Amino acid sequence: MAQSVEDPQWGDDKSQAYWKKSLRLQIVLLAIWFVVPYVFGILLAEPLHDVNFFGFPLSFWIAQNGAIFLFVALIFIFANRMDHLDHEYDVHEEDLSAAVRDRLAKKASKKTGGAE
């Protein structure tokens, strides 16, 4: 079970780089997760109540509907970005289907200017 750490394909550097990138993504998404409902929906609810958003008071809409849509989006953005990251670091699982793998590989090669 502990063999993974000594896995020669996976040096400490690479493992740390993968973890750091995934942490950075989590921090950015969690910051959005916090700011929208807590700052715009609650702390600034009174000033934003006077802002009209398609017939809704803005803070009321964020607190009762908008933030929930945002939560859904954040999770799918995370899952999608992690697909890329897993592929980039070759730690993806079998169920990352061949079609998705091809698409990710194409994107990756485009980013590096087709050098690979």
Place this chain on the structure above:
Amino acid sequence: MGFDGVLAVTAIKGWTLFFVIVTFSLYVYIAWRTRVTTTSGLYVADQGIPAVANGMAIGADWMSAASFISMAGLISFLGFDGAIYLLGWTGGYVLLALMFAPYLRKYGKYTIPDLMGDRYSDTARLVAVFAAVFVSFTYVAGQMRGVGIVFSRYIGISIEAGVVIGMLVVLFYATVGGMKGITWTQVAQYSVLIVAYLIPAVAIAGKLADIPIPHVSFGSVAKELNALQTDFGLSEYTTPFTNRPIQDVFLVTLALMVGTAGLPHILVRFYTAKSVRAARYSAGWALVFIAALYTTAPAVAVFAKTNLLQDVAKKDWETRPEWVKNWEKTKLISFKDANNNGVVDSITSNRAKAVAQGQNPELEVSPDIMVLANPEIAGLPAPVIGLVAAGGLAAALSTASGLLLVIGSSIGHDLYYMRLRRNATEKQRMRAGRLAIAGGVVVAGYFGVNPPGFVAQVVAFAFGLAASSFFPAIALGIFWKRTNSAGMIAGLVSGMGFSAWYMYMTLYGDMAPWWKISPEGIGAIGMVIHFVVAIVVSKLTAPPRQEIQDLIEEVRRPRLSSAAPTNV
């Protein structure tokens, strides 16, 4: 009640019976088709559930009788501040998806106490068993009660008989089908409950606004409602912090979100996904399915409150509409004419509380009515009312079964197998798991017949305690390798102990709340205490063993980078 009334009631009873029999047979059939023979099937559905189905099962697991029946009504009396439930019971899924789901799935054992045992120590496993069982029982009692209430209201049998019928059905499909059966049953239950919720919502939106899409039209209706409320001497519906102060809204929302991410019956669902990737997407799909109800509920709240005020506020009580008369019989609406003018002058959702605060409201309306009476208010036919009853039952049963499985696995796996009989055969372990689930059903049924105190308060307890126990313990366990067993236990005891103490003192001990923080919100503070104490104590004591640190490295990646995927 005239002859038409009798006919209508008979038709509603008939349709309710029809939908109950059809849906219950379906649940039992699914459990039989997916019956399990291994502990892996019994506890984690062989870790083979695809993301969309797993998400749907989580949605059904999550949305209880309270979400289905009571939430919209509660919001309609809270106005803006109802956001505590809407945000609090959805935002936790972002925490689950980003911070827990992939790592729990990679770890991939049976229970949350397993994780606590492997990551920290055997003492931590025992503490986790206790916490998981306690949290699950407080939660399940309300579900069984909910089943009994729906049965008695729509079919006219006693609440006790309704609880027993619910117990028998859950007993069968949870013990025969295990987690696998429960998961696929929940997929069916989700479908029933969401259809039952959306049909009346769309019909009412069409009745009150030009566009029959609740999410779009409730903005303009809310403006009408603001005016209605002001005329009636209430504060504007959409104005924030009229019912709870700002700091309390903030903390209750946070405690509910973090508590969501610490509830064992939700956490365990990420073990059942078929891969790490599927676990991440499961959380996303779960929230899609939950949001379908949770983004509609605030619209239903606005529509129902508008209907109610239009129909009764400042009106002569004698001219009240038929639906009000129908619900009066259930005593969920009651009128006391304080000034004997025959007109409804004031309204409350809780007369006892209002009287205690020195008010004397004339009309009391239970929040539960708001959803249940919707089909009648919108003039929908009897089959829809029967479907709503079946939806309420689906919501209660699906949540109850998920909780009972946690109770069963904590006792059958973590206590019996891991602590008492390490040499038990697979057959003995299966029998222990099934017996533990059956025992859980009996205890839950007992609490359903004799509900302990005020059930809503007990559920608030469950969230606050989960927020200050499991959430910080698992988060530190994954994200900070240095956390050790001593730190975690010290953090858990102080954080959860503080929350429990504050809840007890403010609810039963006559202590004035600090800075107007309600007992539902204290879990957020308890969580901070847990984090701080756990970090300080861990720093002062020895780091965890190398193999534990290796385990953490391992769960952080979906697969080893070398060619073959290994079995952990």
